[in-house]
Amino acid sequence: MKKLLPILLILFSSSTLSKESAIDKGLAQCRSNPMNISDMAVVDCYEAATKSWDKLLNAEYKLLISDTELSKEFKDSLKRSQLAWIKYRDLSLDAITKFYDNERGSYWQIVSTENKMYITKNKAIELHKLRISSDPSAPAEN
Secondary structure, eight states: OTTHHHHHHHHHHHHHHHHHHHHHHHHHHHHHOTTOOSHHHHHHHHHHHHHHHHHHHHHHHHHHHHOTTSOHHHHHHHHHHHHHHHHHHHHHHHHHHHHHHTSOSTHHHHHHHHHHHHHHHHHHHHHHHHHHTTOTTSOOOO
8 A cells, every 4th residue: 555655646746737737727718718808707717716726725735634644743733834824815815805996997806816816826836845745756846
C-alpha cells in the first residue's frame, strides 16, 4: 500500500493541475462567450470560477488533513491556519466590496468579483503546493 500511495498522489496532483487549468479555461471561455456581453454575465463567470476554486481548495484541505503520514501537530496547525484564513478571507471580501461599491459603473463589479476570486484561487494553489511539496516526483506548477 505504501508503494501505491506515491502513485496515487502523483495522479491526483496531475488531476488537480488539470482542474486548475480547466477552471481558468472555463473562465476564459465564459468571458469570451458572445452571449455574455453584459457586465453582470461576466460577474457570473467569475462567481462560477470562484465556486470551482473553493471546491478545489476544500479537496486539497481534506487530502492534507486525511494524510496519515502527516503529524497531528501539523494537522492542528493547519486547522488553526485555515480558521484564521477564513476570517481573513471574509474581512477581505467585505473590504473589496466596500471599496468597489464607491466606484461608478457596473464594470467595477467585474473587477471586484475578479479580486475576490483570486483570494480563493491563491489559497487553493497554496494548499496544493504544500501537499505536493515533499513529493519530488510530482509535476511542477505552471
